Amino acid sequence: MLIEVVRFWHYQRLRIAITFPWVTEEVYEKRGWCCSEYAIARYCDTLENRGHPELQDVEKEQQWPTDVEGYAALMNGENKVNFTSKGDRVVVQFNFFKMCLGPGWGQVSKYKGFRETACRLVFPYETKFEGRTPDLLTILPNGVIENWKKLEPKEGQGLIAYTYAQFTSEDLAQKQVDKDGSQWKGTEYCKTPFVDYYDGKCYVVQTWPTRFNKDFKESFQCVLTNPNRLQFEEAAVETFRECVETLFGAGATQTAPILYCTKVTTNESPCYVGTTQALKAYFDEHYDAMKEVGIKEFLSDSSFMSEGKDGKEPPERIEKEFKMKRGTKYVIYKKTGWETMGCCKPWEQFANESEFIGLSVE
Numbered sequence: 001m002l003i004e005v006v007r008f009w010h011y012q013r014l015r016i017a018i019t020f021p022w023v024t025e026e027v028y029e030k031r032g033w034c035c036s037e038y039a040i041a042r043y044c045d046t047l048e049n050r051g052h053p054e055l056q057d058v059e060k061e062q063q064w065p066t067d068v069e070g071y072a073a074l075m076n077g078e079n080k081v082n083f084t085s086k087g088d089r090v091v092v093q094f095n096f097f098k099m100c101l102g103p104g105w106g107q108v109s110k111y112k113g114f115r116e117t118a119c120r121l122v123f124p125y126e127t128k129f130e131g132r133t134p135d136l137l138t139i140l141p142n143g144v145i146e147n148w149k150k151l152e153p154k155e156g157q158g159l160i161a162y163t164y165a166q167f168t169s170e171d172l173a174q175k176q177v178d179k180d181g182s183q184w185k186g187t188e189y190c191k192t193p194f195v196d197y198y199d200g201k202c203y204v205v206q207t208w209p210t211r212f213n214k215d216f217k218e219s220f221q222c223v224l225t226n227p228n229r230l231q232f233e234e235a236a237v238e239t240f241r242e243c244v245e246t247l248f249g250a251g252a253t254q255t256a257p258i259l260y261c262t263k264v265t266t267n268e269s270p271c272y273v274g275t276t277q278a279l280k281a282y283f284d285e286h287y288d289a290m291k292e293v294g295i296k297e298f299l300s301d302s303s304f305m306s307e308g309k310d311g312k313e314p315p316e317r318i319e320k321e322f323k324m325k326r327g328t329k330y331v332i333y334k335k336t337g338w339e340t341m342g343c344c345k346p347w348e349q350f351a352n353e354s355e356f357i358g359l360s361v362e
Contacts, residue, residue: 026082027061028058029057029058029061029062029081030061030081030082031081031082031083032075032081032082032083032084032089032092033083033092035062035074035081036075036081036092038058038064039064039065039071039074042064043065043066044348047167054200056170062074075089075092076089107274107278108272108273108274108278108279108282109272109273109274109360110270110271110272110273110289110360110361111270111271111272111273111356111357111358111359111360111361112268112270112357112358112361113266113267113268113269113270113271113356113357114266114267114271114333114354114355114356114357115264115265115266115267115354115355115357116263116264116265116266116267116353116354117262117263117264117353117354118220118262118263118264118265118353119162119163119231119232119260119261119262119353120160120161120162120163120220120261120262120263121160121161121162121163121232121236121237121240121258121259121260121261122158122159122160122161122210122212122220122222122258122259122261123158123159123160123240123244123252123253123256123258123259124157124158124212124256124259125151125153125157125158125159125244125248125252125256126153126154126155126156126157126158126212126256127153127154127155128153128255128256129153129248129249129252129255129256130153132151132153132247132248132249133150133151133152133153134150134151134247134248135148135149135150135151135182135183135184136148136149136150136151136159136207136208136209136247137177137179137182137184137192137194138194138206138207138208139168139189139192139194139195139204139205139206140204140206141166141167141168141204141206142168142172142325142328143168143172143175143189144323144325145177145178145179146208146322146323147208147209148179148181148182148184149209151209151247156211156212156213157209157210157211157212158209158210158211158212159207159208159209159210159244160207160208160209160210161205161206161207161208161236161240162206162236162349163231163232163233163236163237163260164233164236164352165203165233165235165236165239166203166204166205166206166236167201167202167203167204168189168195168202168204169202170202172189172202173188173189173190173195173197173202174188174189174190175188175189176188176189177189177192190202193205193242193243193246193247194206194207194243196239196242196243198239203235203239205239205240205242205243207240207243210338211311211338213338215311215337215338216338219263219265219337220261220262220263221261221262221263222259222260222261223259223260223261224257224259224260225260226260227260227262231262232260237258240258241253241258244258265336266357267333267334267335267336268357269292269293269333269334269336270289270292270293270333271293271331271332271333271356272289272293272331272332272333273329273330273331273347274329274330275327275328275329275330276301276302276324276325276326276327276328276330277301277326277327279324279330279332280298280301280302283295283298283332284298292334293332293333293334293342294306294307294308294334294340294341294342294343295307295332295342296319296342299321301326302323302324302325302326303321303322303323303324304321304322304342304344305319305320305321305322306319306320306321306322306341306342306343307319307341307342308334308339308340308341308342309339309340309341310338310339310340311337311338311339318339318341320341322342322343322344324344325346328346328347329346329347330344330345330346330347331344331345331347331350332344333345
């Protein structure tokens with residue numbers, strides 16, 4: 001929505017000012033409320049797409065804040081923004097701190113669990129494409145490659161993806177894959193099937209392997225047509241389809257149609273919310289809590305080794321490294337399913353599908 005506002009304002013502001021003379025002709029990047037909202041969305045990494053050309057123009061016009069002092073300079077500095085109403089400048093003074101940092105910034109909140117409505121897209125490739133063993137990259141919007149592996153044909157194997165569109169910046173889209181053993185090593189992200197340009201936007205297809213087995217089919221309701229276009233965004237469906245057909249060949253989604261899958265679950269394991277640094281400091285002091293959520297150890301200030309078990313009989317122990325972006329809000333919890341283990345999820349992704357049970361208990 002923000003990008004549409006930027007586009008609309010750049011091209012229509014003069015016509016609006018003529019039709020409605022009380023409307024200011026001030027450009028977007030100098031308007032007080034516009035800049036306040038843009039700065040907050042930018043800091044929280046919730047802009048629809050940083051790679052859009054008109055958004056890049058806005059980026060160049062201001063020194064966008066990364067802290068409270070920078071926000072104060074935007075509001076009151078030499079290149080300060082303008083407000084139509086004199087009282088508005090005072091109103092927005094606290095907004096950046098309230099929305100981006102908040103009174104609990106630097107602290108960790110604990111909840112006794114959460115309810116999740118998980119919507120996923122699934123491509124059950126299984127053994128339908130003999131002779132094809134494409135290389136998978138699980139690329140996150142922040143540019144981190146979380147997983148890479150060769151997809152071998154096997155019963156019960158599939159790819160799974162989120163049902164809402166995700167984006168990355170132009171700079172990250174041009175980053176090169178650095179994973180040894182991957183066919184994509186040395187390739188720019190935007191030249192792999194997992195990052196794509198469309199209408200000036202850098203889409204990310206964050207997809208990873210899943211077991212499309214009996215347990216999955218019993219826990220998820222899977223259908224062949226889109227049951228809810230609000231929960232299953234068309235942009236996400238199409239970019240996932242294009243990714244799959246690049247990996248497995250044209251017409252792959254006709255051989256193995258994409259499934260629209262929904263599951264509602266309650267997770268009663270404790271979960272912890274805070275910034276990367278705050279969570280690390282908290283678990284350094286609370287070893288029992290760290291083990292309870294399935295974290296074996298922290299490998300650095302922004303990464304940890306998770307531990308748990310899979311659904312085999314007998315269960316096998318598993319470990320997996322998770323990386324977090326510094327200065328970003330995350331939820332750490334123990335995931336359940338085929339794999340039961342500690343994991344983390346950016347706050348925006350978590351809040352998109354889940355709600356906490358009760359109030360914070362700590």
